[in-house]
Amino acid sequence: MKKLTLEELKKIKEKAQAELQARTSEGKDKIVVHMGTCGIAAGARETLLAILDEIEKRNLQNVVVTQAGCIGLCEYEPLISVQKVGSPKVLYKYVTPEKARKIIVQHVINGQIVMEDVLSSE
Amino acid sequence: MPKRAHILICAGAACISAGEESFKSALEKELKNANIFEEVKIIETGCFGTCDLGPVMVIYPEGIFYIHLKPQDAKDIVQEHLLKGRIVERLLVKEVELKKPLPNINELPFFKNQVRIALRNVGFIDPLNIEEYIARDGYSALGKVLTEMKPEEVIDEIKKSGLRGRGGAGFPTGLKWELGRKAKGDEKYIICNADEGDPGAFMDRSILEGDPHSVIEGMLIGAYAIGAKKGFIYIRAEYPLAIKRLTYALEQAKSYGLLGENILGTDFSFDIEIRIGAGAFVCGEETALIASVEGKRGMPRPRPPFPVNSGLWGKPTVINNVETWANIPEIILKGANWFSSLGTEKSKGTKVFALAGKINMTGLIEVPMGITLKEIVYDIGGGIPGGKKFKAVQIGGPAGGCIPAEYLDTPVDYESITSLGAIMGSGGLIVMDEDNCMVDVAKFFLSFTQDESCGKCVPCRVGTKRMLEILDKITDGKGEMRDLEELEELAKVVRNTSLCGLGKGAPNPVLTTLRYFRDEYIAHIRDKKCPAKVCTKLIHYEVIREECKKCSICFRNCPVGAIFKDYDGTYVIDQEKCTKCGICFQVCPFKAIKKE
Numbered sequence: 001m002k003k004l005t006l007e008e009l010k011k012i013k014e015k016a017q018a019e020l021q022a023r024t025s026e027g028k029d030k031i032v033v034h035m036g037t038c039g040i041a042a043g044a045r046e047t048l049l050a051i052l053d054e055i056e057k058r059n060l061q062n063v064v065v066t067q068a069g070c071i072g073l074c075e076y077e078p079l080i081s082v083q084k085v086g087s088p089k090v091l092y093k094y095v096t097p098e099k100a101r102k103i104i105v106q107h108v109i110n111g112q113i114v115m116e117d118v119l120s121s122e
Numbered sequence: 123m124p125k126r127a128h129i130l131i132c133a134g135a136a137c138i139s140a141g142e143e144s145f146k147s148a149l150e151k152e153l154k155n156a157n158i159f160e161e162v163k164i165i166e167t168g169c170f171g172t173c174d175l176g177p178v179m180v181i182y183p184e185g186i187f188y189i190h191l192k193p194q195d196a197k198d199i200v201q202e203h204l205l206k207g208r209i210v211e212r213l214l215v216k217e218v219e220l221k222k223p224l225p226n227i228n229e230l231p232f233f234k235n236q237v238r239i240a241l242r243n244v245g246f247i248d249p250l251n252i253e254e255y256i257a258r259d260g261y262s263a264l265g266k267v268l269t270e271m272k273p274e275e276v277i278d279e280i281k282k283s284g285l286r287g288r289g290g291a292g293f294p295t296g297l298k299w300e301l302g303r304k305a306k307g308d309e310k311y312i313i314c315n316a317d318e319g320d321p322g323a324f325m326d327r328s329i330l331e332g333d334p335h336s337v338i339e340g341m342l343i344g345a346y347a348i349g350a351k352k353g354f355i356y357i358r359a360e361y362p363l364a365i366k367r368l369t370y371a372l373e374q375a376k377s378y379g380l381l382g383e384n385i386l387g388t389d390f391s392f393d394i395e396i397r398i399g400a401g402a403f404v405c406g407e408e409t410a411l412i413a414s415v416e417g418k419r420g421m422p423r424p425r426p427p428f429p430v431n432s433g434l435w436g437k438p439t440v441i442n443n444v445e446t447w448a449n450i451p452e453i454i455l456k457g458a459n460w461f462s463s464l465g466t467e468k469s470k471g472t473k474v475f476a477l478a479g480k481i482n483m484t485g486l487i488e489v490p491m492g493i494t495l496k497e498i499v500y501d502i503g504g505g506i507p508g509g510k511k512f513k514a515v516q517i518g519g520p521a522g523g524c525i526p527a528e529y530l531d532t533p534v535d536y537e538s539i540t541s542l543g544a545i546m547g548s549g550g551l552i553v554m555d556e557d558n559c560m561v562d563v564a565k566f567f568l569s570f571t572q573d574e575s576c577g578k579c580v581p582c583r584v585g586t587k588r589m590l591e592i593l594d595k596i597t598d599g600k601g602e603m604r605d606l607e608e609l610e611e612l613a614k615v616v617r618n619t620s621l622c623g624l625g626k627g628a629p630n631p632v633l634t635t636l637r638y639f640r641d642e643y644i645a646h647i648r649d650k651k652c653p654a655k656v657c658t659k660l661i662h663y664e665v666i667r668e669e670c671k672k673c674s675i676c677f678r679n680c681p682v683g684a685i686f687k688d689y690d691g692t693y694v695i696d697q698e699k700c701t702k703c704g705i706c707f708q709v710c711p712f713k714a715i716k717k718e
């Protein structure tokens with residue numbers, strides 16, 4: 001490998017920092033996928049994978065995705081919640097992979113809540 | 123695919139011995155079974171510090187902390203936590219009193235009360251991945267000094283920070299570097315002292331295992347400041363994992379051009395080699411260490427000349443401790459003012475301690491200077507197990523001393539600890555409770571130093587031996603009151619006339635226990651009793667006839683056949699045969715055996 005310059009060191013740093021982002025949730029937009037047994041049966045895994053795929057494609061670094069259990073609203077599943085920093089939490093119902101992609105573009109990136117899919121909000 | 127979870131598994135030596143590797147392979151298998159292996163990332167890190175709870179891990183981004191992991195727990199973690207988002211409560215830390223589970227790593231009092239500078243990356247990054255170190259500002263301080271600072275400015279910054287050597291003596295680091303820079307000679311050396319000989323200490327090992335690049339970067343900055351081209355890391359052979367990770371890190375740094383010729387495109391060149399020591403305590407002493415690196419027998423020599431003027435092969439040499447080096451990059455990046463805002467007037471920054479002994483959370487911690495012993499023992503360490511009474515802390519290793527309960531409010535800084543007769547030392551901190559005999563503790567440390575004495579000077583070689591004989595006499599119940607005076611006098615001679623710090627410090631455990639626990643010595647001598655019931659020659663076991671249920675458990679468990687059945691069926695201990703191993707006392711289900 002050829003010798004590193006200061007510029008290249010900075011580039012490595014930026015790239016590697018993005019990678020380490022996953023180790024903190026402070027100051028980030030949060031997407032929670034509800035993945036109880038019921039959620040998984042309703043397709044929550046596919047929704048989750050679509051979300052991860054969309055995040056990668058759009059190189060979103062300020063978003064963390066976590067999973068949570070069943071919240072007793074099984075009939076509306078798959079359920080996800082989106083909470084942008086400083087905004088109330090919004091719970092979305094019947095989130096298919098396509099809807100998930102739309103929510104990411106419209107809500108997570110552009111800050112516009114996708115009204116027709118909202119189940120409730122804080 | 124971006125990883126939705128980072129699983130940080132502690133791969134410090136303690137967690138590895140507790141079964142980290144088999145847990146990790148079980149976890150990988152479960153992740154594959156559940157078909158989510160690609161969605162998460164597993165990182166093996168350095169020591170988290172919670173060594174008693176191992177194997178441990180954290181799942182990010184939530185920061186959920188799981189403890190005491192066994193291979194069979196992997197399934198629940200994958201199926202419950204990672205698939206369904208349900209925290210596996212049985213694997214969480216429980217609050218001591220309320221038994222309330224504490225899921226988040228940052229909520230734990232053990233972590234909450236720490237300030238991490240030297241340990242900033244330990245337990246948070248993959249020590250085998252230089253890019254993770256770089257992501258956490260690694261090698262930025264090197265870039266800064268090489269492009270923006272003159273060597274003198276680097277030295278000034280370190281001087282202004284107030285950093286003092288973490289290897290024991292607390293010598294101001296910036297001043298040492300200044301002397302090293304001013305020393306005459308073209309060829310100069312940098313040494314990292316990773317000998318870490320104190321019994322029970324593992325601060326330096328954990329830094330090298332968990333964040334080797336922080337030490338390498340610190341040494342690079344020191345080399346630039348004093349004008350050295352070559353450095354050595356002296357580490358004991360008993361640290362195979364640290365040696366492995368360090369070797370790997372050195373190779374990585376070389377392949378990135380961060381070690382070698384023309385570093386970061388400048389005309390600064392520096393290289394580091396590892397030297398492996400055989401693990402003699404005296405080889406931690408700087409002049410003995412240098413002799414050992416030169417291939418000679420590791421024995422100290424009188425100073426002056428000090429290594430900064432005449433060190434390795436007679437050339438100017440700056441030697442600092444692992445933790446000292448690990449502090450350097452942060453000071454350069456965040457500034458001397460930031461560093462000196464932490465700590466007390468004369469002791470700046472933080473100190474890493476290895477907590478051991480009678481304390482709930484044994485492990486590795488880093489705290490700001492000036493924190494009280496009480497805060498360390500109770501707030502971070504979680505207090506004394508089993509509702510026992512705190513008796514003393516032994517601080518500073520074999521050259522340190524015992525500080526009793528009435529001084530628990532003492533701030534931890536170089537001066538305050540020294541004024542009590544102990545030393546800050548390199549970070550060993552052993553907690554003792556009512557079951558520890560202080561004469562026995564003094565004997566333990568003195569027999570260590572006596573054993574490790576290199577034999578070069580008479581006071582240390584002969585003096586420690588004679589002192590130990592007196593202690594043996596006292597714990598055997600053959601002591602006389604005048605032994606105490608002789609012990610004190612001998613201690614002072616050994617302290618004042620030994621060649622190096624080993625002999626100079628060896629009497630400290632005896633002197634401090636004589637100062638704070640003299641009544642225990644007197645009880646051994648005058649009453650022939652060991653108040654803590656530790657010294658075997660001064661205790662005996664007896665069956666309480668009225669309590670004995672004739673169950674014969676003691677009889678069957680005695681390894682030396684010292685228990686026999688009496689005429690009425692109760693059991694009796696033959697004091698002649700008894701070796702005082704205490705097994706009968708432990709196995710008796712009716713508490714019918716007394717220890718006196």
Ligand SMILES: Cc1cc2nc3c(=O)[nH]c(=O)nc-3n(C[C@H](O)[C@H](O)[C@H](O)COP(=O)(O)O)c2cc1C
Pocket residue numbers: 286287288289290291292293295315316317318319320403404405406407408409441442443444446548622623624
């Ligand atoms: C008997 C003895 C053992 C020592 N062992 C160590 C050791 O294991 N590690 C260490 O860093 N310093 C040890 N020292 C202190 C070193 O001599 C030296 O002061 C230190 O490495 C300087 O680095 P610092 O200024 O960064 O603390 C020991 C000193 C004595 C007298």
